[in-house]
Amino acid sequence: MADLQESSYQADELIARDIDAYLAQHQHKSLLRFITCGSVDDGKSTLIGRLLYDSKMIFEDQLAALEADSKKIGTQGQNIDFALLVDGLAAEREQGITIDVAYRFFATEKRKFIVADTPGHEQYTRNMVTGASTADLAVILIDARKGVLTQTRRHSYLVNLIGIRHVVLAVNKMDLIGYDQAKYDAIVGEYRAFAESIGIGAFTAMPISGFVGDNITHKSAHTPWYDGPTLMHVLETVELNVTADQERKFRLPVQWVNRPDLDFRGFSGLIASGTVAPGDAVRVLPSGKTSVVSRIVTLDGDLARAVAGQSVTVTLADEIDCSRGDVITKEDEPVQVADQFEVTLVWMSDEALSVGRAYWLKMGTQTVSATVQAPKYQVNVNTLEHMAAKTLELNAIGVAQISTDRAIPFEAYDANRALGGFILIDKMTNATVGAGMIRFALRRSQNVHWQALDVSRDVRAGLKNQRPAVLWFTGLSGAGKSTIANLVEKKLVRMNRHTFLLDGDNVRHGLNKDLGFTQADRIENIRRVGEVTRLMADAGLIVITAFISPFRSEREMVRKMIPEGEFFEVFIDTALSDAEARDVKGLYKKARAGELKNFTGIDSPYEPPMAPEIHIDTARMSPEAAAELIIERLIP
């Protein structure tokens, strides 16, 4: 085994003697991405620093800076503190902890490596999941003095959740327990029982010391009882995910349509799995249209075959619809299409998951609007127990149902990461707030037969001689929404228009009488009103709604339900002081007295529209004039 460990030193000799031979060898190296899991006390940064040092990735000037820093802020006395090599951001160096994900690079004779260095504490679960998402292998570090800890279980659970197939259990700091084999065996035994319980079938265990260098690149004389491979040997020889991906079914998520002129239309994307060649019969999802691959086009000439992991541009024999977000498959091996899924979610934002709120869901190359239902359960990542949960807070992991606003091509995450892993984006802040993995579809769209209605919404609207529309009033309590909405409806009826006015009185007492005024209930209130509004618009009506509807994202959600051009956001703009002074129903007084909780404008926010279709400034306009203006805009 030892002859495999000399890589970097042999390389130097070859570089000096025959650079062309070295380059030819280097050109054919594969790439392994791995993650190290462990907290700062387990010696993770030290281990990575050691790998860089042993593979000669540290230069003299860096070493000189490192020696100076080690003396100044290091934790190893006069010795080199390898951890300082990898703790990048100033805040981390001062606090002595790794906060973010950092990526490190080194190479040996056989492979190139990218290490994701991530923090171990529970509050950094999101960082670890991020680092794990691109890894082929995980090194789980255990401090030999402490054995299997809660955090070891958490790391292993996350590694398994993300679907990393290769796990190395590195029992570190063996030097500090006198290289005691019995203690090592006990730790490995305990870990094996746990690993099996969560579904990690196989792992490689080894006794190491990052500080001394035992069994890192060289077999250690301190552990004669250990006859397994060194860490470097495992890293250099383990089978890669990309190789396995080539054996799977062909999946090409279309990223960009390349159209330099009328004669060329290419579909560009990174092949998620499988292989493709000109002449292959293919199918485009979700449309289901079929064609044949004509060419695989590259700057260096056409390819006879392309495989998983390559970024390609293919052309098809037929002019069929195919655009960003679609997935190209072999004709007889299509992916499923669905719009409701059970998913595992990792929440990554300080602001908790808002059940029922619409988020952007990005998966593969498609971005759709999606809403999450209340979690079925949350996983306690330390005990792996399932706990009841109403929402998911930062770093929480749970299982929930999710619905997308249209059917999308997908695969279960276990079968294909690229078509089953997604991120959720907050529509207002644009922040990435969560990551998810599809477990299965709840309802396959191909099984759903939408009733083909001969009586269409156009037919219904036509009978009424009008175009359906939604006048969505929003504004503070007491702004005058109901007053103006009532006037508008009266005027429309006088013009022989068919209308319906939805307001708090006829909704809160019936359809929504089970809802209160918490943020979640307010969101659900508006969602239901939105659905009813949509049905009424489908029936051909002009629907007028008068709700405070304080949150932008809910108003956007309703806007998305209604066909373009039919939704009019009507902002009844009144200064809080004016509304409070008016206080028709005496509500502000109660809210100020603390008798009413979650009152908009007092202890619950109002988010004014950014670009309403109609903006009514009540300080400058009477309700009568406002109603006239609204009708003018609706029926020009």
Add this chain to the structure above:
Amino acid sequence: MAFEAGKGLTHLERLEAESIHIMREVVAETEKPVMLYSVGKDSAVMLHLARKAFYPSPPPFPLLHVDTTWKFRAMYELRDRMARESGMELLVYQNPEALEKGINPFDHGALHTDMWKTEGLKQALDKYGFDAAFGGARRDEEKSRAKERIFSFRSANHRWDPKNQRPELWNLYNARKAKGESIRVFPISNWTELDIWQYIHLETIPIVPLYFAAKRPVVERDGLLIMVDDERFRLKPGEVPQMKSVRFRTLGCYPLTGAVESEATTLPEVIQEMLLTTTSERQGRVIDKDGGSASMEKKKQEGYF
């Protein structure tokens, strides 16, 4: 780099595919992207990857050179040639205030970089209204770069907030942003210096001849060999340029860029020297050293690339 049947992809093939995927995401998801082109070897690779990503279309964005007027003459020559050959529009931006005040590396020290590069870049991005800018930074260059995302979000005044970076999972990049905000995108984040050289070698990508050793006039200052590239160079009393066989590992403003003595005149020889060398790539740069080990992080927060 044609794929060999029956084998997995090589590391360079994986890196190439990843970079192309990143560039296509940006073009699909942003309104007005631009490629920052500094004429160095990393820019050369980035431009080459862009041509591959969009072939047979030309890359659907312009090149932007934020110029300091103090680059090596050979860099200006290659810049203009590459713009012609790629069929891409080349935008050259020089900070008018720096131009007017005659900001230069001899009199103005750190202000030179700040005004020409940091301020110049911000001004150029604002002037043209670009909402995404490709940069050729690599994570192996410097510690704070190792933690930067591939899609790196910038506030409306170009600030980077390292504490508040968007999680980047799998190969899913979140390119959403509000009006006025922008993203810097680093498609070659995961390449190392050796990867860059090897790829240039394999793909025969044109690079500035200064990367190869030749007899050049240099003076030694603060332990660095500085090339006297034009008549603006201010020699100190008694200082006489020496002709030495030198080359450059990185290229920037010529009075700020240290050369190394070398006999390497071919790419394999350059790579050979690089692999056997004992100092890191950025060591020849004066700018990283202002302010100790956290200086690059600070510069980046302020808007430096």
